[in-house]
Amino acid sequence: MITIRPVRPEDVDCVAAIEAICFPPAEAAPWGALKERIAVFPECFFIAETVGIPIGFINGCITNSSVIYDELFHSTQHHVPNGKNLAVFGLDVLPEYRRQGVAAQLMNHFIQTAKNDGRSSVILTCKDQLVHYYESFGYLNKGISKSTHGGSRWFDMILTFD
Numbered sequence: 001m002i003t004i005r006p007v008r009p010e011d012v013d014c015v016a017a018i019e020a021i022c023f024p025p026a027e028a029a030p031w032g033a034l035k036e037r038i039a040v041f042p043e044c045f046f047i048a049e050t051v052g053i054p055i056g057f058i059n060g061c062i063t064n065s066s067v068i069y070d071e072l073f074h075s076t077q078h079h080v081p082n083g084k085n086l087a088v089f090g091l092d093v094l095p096e097y098r099r100q101g102v103a104a105q106l107m108n109h110f111i112q113t114a115k116n117d118g119r120s121s122v123i124l125t126c127k128d129q130l131v132h133y134y135e136s137f138g139y140l141n142k143g144i145s146k147s148t149h150g151g152s153r154w155f156d157m158i159l160t161f162d
């Protein structure tokens with residue numbers, strides 16, 4: 001059984017290890033950035049675990065911007081606690097636990113959190129091959145993002161609540 005729970009400070013080593021497995025070095029958030037995010041806005045960070053072992057996570061911040069911009073990744077100062085939109089920085093699931101809906105559980109939890117907190121939307125950037133996956137949650141593709149994070153091409157996606 002998979003459980004989704006809020007992050008805890010002691011998760012940082014595990015989370016950094018999962019991030020390094022899931023993303024290439026140019027895209028992976030380093031240990032220090034993850035530690036700071038967990039310290040400053042833990043309410044935007046959730047862990048998926050099975051039998052008490054973390055196997056994936058979703059994290060982000062709050063912003064009034066309707067699109068992700070690269071500075072959001074690099075400084076926790078861009079977090080606006082009472083902002084309109086919940087931004088997704090990363091969605092990670094360890095390879096051996098993929099294709100069982102773990103990421104979907106994390107995403108649905110994140111979306112529900114945004115709704116419960118009265119946000120207007122959830123925003124994210126993703127690569128071409130995952131556009132259809134996020135569309136399945138109701139996200140709209142706004143086209144190519146200004147983000148050049150890790151030197152890749154990204155698409156801006158937004159899920160707006162009525």
Ligand SMILES: CC(C)(COP(=O)(O)OP(=O)(O)OC[C@H]1O[C@@H](n2cnc3c(N)ncnc32)[C@H](O)[C@@H]1OP(=O)(O)O)[C@@H](O)C(=O)NCCC(=O)NCCS
Nearest residue numbers: 022089090091092093097098099100101102103104129133
């Ligand atoms: C993307 C990721 C989070 C999905 O995790 P997951 O738990 O396997 O996701 P789910 O089980 O909810 O959904 C699986 C679906 O995602 C889509 N998907 C996942 N990876 C894909 C890829 N590389 N290309 C195309 N579709 C993909 C498919 O639709 C897949 O469904 P299928 O198994 O029927 O083909 C996981 O593969 C991962 O951690 N990847 C590396 C990090 C990453 O790219 N994160 C997303 C960008 S922020």
